[in-house]
Structures are given as C-alpha cells and as structure tokens.
Amino acid sequence: MRKALLFIPFGVFVVLGVLFYMQLGKDVHYMPSALVGKPLPEFQLVPLESSELVGHESLPKGPYLINFWATWCPSCSIEHEYLMALAAEGVPIVGIDYKDEADAAKQWLLDKGDPYAVVLQDEMGYFGVDMGVTGAPETFVVDSQGRVAYRHQGVVNEAVWQTLQGYMR
Amino acid sequence: MIWLRIILLTCLGLGVSLPALAAEELLHFDNPAQEQRFQVLVEELRCPKCQNQNLSDSNSTIATDLRDQVYRMVVRGDSNEQIVNYMVARYGEFVLYKPTQKPSTFLLWYGPFILLGIGAVIFVVVISLNKRKKGKA
Structure with missing residues (x-):
C-alpha cells in the first residue's frame, strides 16, 4: 500500500507530460475571430475610385471575400498574384485598403493589376478594428446571408483557398 | 566607477520617465x-x-490603434464595462487579462486554490500519520 503511494508523483508526471506533449506544435498565433457567425459590421467608407461614403450597398451579392491589404505590407504583394488568379476565376473580392494612402494604393493596382470588385479605404483603421483585424493581410469569407463565416490571417494561397472555398456558400 | 554608476542611473531614470512623458504630451483628459x-x-x-x-x-x-480607441471611449464617457465589451466583441476573450468567470474558466480561476487545498489535506494526513507512528514507538 505504502509502495503504491510512492508512484503518485510518477503518475502525475506522466499525466502532465502527455498534456504538455499534446500542446506542442500548436500554432500559438492562431486566434479565432470573434465575428464568426455574426453579421458583417456596418461601415461608412470611401471607395478608392470615388469620393462618396458608401455602406453595405456597395458589397457584392452572394458569398464573397474581404481582403485587408496595404501598400506597406510585404506579404500583400506575395498574395496579390494569387488574388488575381481567384478574381479571374470569378471570385468576388472586396479590398479594404487598410491604413494606407490613396495615391500609393492606386499606383499599386495600376502596376500589379486590380483583383477587387471594389476597393474601400480604411485610412484610420476603424473598420479594421470593427472586424477584429490585427494587421495585414487578413481575409474574411462572408456568406450569402451576409454573415462572417471565416477569417484567415496571413497570405492567401492555393492551400488556404481550399479551406476558404468550403465557407463560400 | 562612480561615473559608470551615474550613467547607469540616468539611463534607468530616462527609461522610466520617457514613455510616461510622451503619453502625457499626446493625451489630454x-x-x-x-x-x-x-x-x-x-x-x-x-x-x-x-x-x-x-x-x-x-x-x-x-x-x-486600440489605445487610441480606449482613449476616445474614456473621454466620451463610456463605462469600463462598455469599453471591455467593445474589445471582446471584436477581438474575443483573448484580449482580457482578467478572464470572465464561467464554466470554461473555472479551473483558471480556482485551480490554484484547489491544488492548495489538496496540498493542505496531504500535509495534515502526513503529519498525523507521523504522530501516530511516534506514539507507537
């Protein structure tokens, strides 16, 4: 009986070891969006190509992507080519020019091509805060009911699109 | 030696006061x-x-950006609860260093006290066992 008690610390060690081992390799930067399942927040933003405030009426019908990007963001130029390919396939993408300058953004789209159905300027980053954005690039899937279905932080590529696609309905 | 000490102390002082000064300069309450x-x-x-x-x-x-938002909300007269709810609605409970009390955070809040209790029980048991042994001997 006494001897059995001596094994308690070892047992605790094994349990903790298994617990910690299971946590290894987890992506510590992964953060689920607080907005998933909720309707897209209201906004009043100015499109890149005009000077009038617009709201939800400027958004595409049916499922679409919202892509936060900026000319100051290196990863954004990496994913740009893939966004062009998605746009060519007919995927509607709403661009949010996040904390950026309009002239630089226009030049960027001239140089690299414009994959966006519409580009809205979020110069102060207020819409970014409403969407729970922590940086650029970030991409959201909005479903046909206008609800946020998924959020991806970082570059969009073929592998990420496989996941995003599942939420486009 | 004394000079080194003065320089180090100055650096320490600067390090502490500079951010505070900068913040006061920018924000008016x-x-x-x-x-x-x-x-x-x-x-x-x-x-x-x-x-x-x-x-x-x-x-x-x-x-x-979020500091600025907190500043705007404080100056606007929003309550602490409103400000915290605003952040949680956008960024989730991740942003709380003081998590809310609910079933999933039960262990987080009370785990240490439970462990302390278990420790106390073991302590008492061991002490009383030893006493009994001594009494027998």
Whole structure:
C-alpha cells in the first residue's frame, strides 16, 4: 500500500507530460475571430475610385471575400498574384485598403493589376478594428446571408483557398 | 566607477520617465479620474497581435490603434464595462487579462486554490500519520 503511494508523483508526471506533449506544435498565433457567425459590421467608407461614403450597398451579392491589404505590407504583394488568379476565376473580392494612402494604393493596382470588385479605404483603421483585424493581410469569407463565416490571417494561397472555398456558400 | 554608476542611473531614470512623458504630451483628459481609468484599461487589455503584452506595453500598430480607441471611449464617457465589451466583441476573450468567470474558466480561476487545498489535506494526513507512528514507538 505504502509502495503504491510512492508512484503518485510518477503518475502525475506522466499525466502532465502527455498534456504538455499534446500542446506542442500548436500554432500559438492562431486566434479565432470573434465575428464568426455574426453579421458583417456596418461601415461608412470611401471607395478608392470615388469620393462618396458608401455602406453595405456597395458589397457584392452572394458569398464573397474581404481582403485587408496595404501598400506597406510585404506579404500583400506575395498574395496579390494569387488574388488575381481567384478574381479571374470569378471570385468576388472586396479590398479594404487598410491604413494606407490613396495615391500609393492606386499606383499599386495600376502596376500589379486590380483583383477587387471594389476597393474601400480604411485610412484610420476603424473598420479594421470593427472586424477584429490585427494587421495585414487578413481575409474574411462572408456568406450569402451576409454573415462572417471565416477569417484567415496571413497570405492567401492555393492551400488556404481550399479551406476558404468550403465557407463560400 | 562612480561615473559608470551615474550613467547607469540616468539611463534607468530616462527609461522610466520617457514613455510616461510622451503619453502625457499626446493625451489630454478632462480629469485625473479619466486618466486613471485609461491607464488601468490599457494595462488590463491584452494586445491581440502579441503573445504576452498588454496594450500599454506594445508598440505594434494595432496596440496603438486600440489605445487610441480606449482613449476616445474614456473621454466620451463610456463605462469600463462598455469599453471591455467593445474589445471582446471584436477581438474575443483573448484580449482580457482578467478572464470572465464561467464554466470554461473555472479551473483558471480556482485551480490554484484547489491544488492548495489538496496540498493542505496531504500535509495534515502526513503529519498525523507521523504522530501516530511516534506514539507507537
């Protein structure tokens, strides 16, 4: 009986070891969006190509992507080519020019091509805060009911699109 | 030697006072109570981009933006609860250094006390067993 008690610390060690081992390799930067399942927040933003405030009426019908990007963001130029390919396939993408300058953004789209159905300027980053954005690039899937279905932080590529696609309905 | 000490002390002093000075320069509060609330909030809210820094410590752009947002809300007269709810609605409970009490955070809040209790029980049991042994001998 006494001897059995001596094994308690070892047992605790094994349990903790298994617990910690299971946590290894987890992506510590992964953060689920607080907005998933909720309707897209209201906004009043100015499109890149005009000077009038617009709201939800400027958004595409049916499922679409919202892509936060900026000319100051290196990863954004990496994913740009893939966004062009998605746009060519007919995927509607709403661009949010996040904390950026309009002239630089226009030049960027001239140089690299414009994959966006519409580009809205979020110069102060207020819409970014409403969407729970922590940086650029970030991409959201909005479903046909206008609800946020998924959020991806970082570059969009073929592998990420496989996941995003599942939420486009 | 004495010079080295003076230089080190000066550096320490600068390090402490510079951020405080900068913050006071930029932000104007209607009264000291507002400033106090702002300081508490930016210390209790966690930067969503960083692993373990609060809004006041982080220099990332999003932390700066969120500090500004807290400032605007404090000056506008929003309550602490409104400000915290605003952040949680957008960034989730991740931003809370003080998590809310609910079933999933039960162990987080009371785990240490439970462990302390178990320890106390074991302590008492071992002591009383030893006493009994001594009594027999």
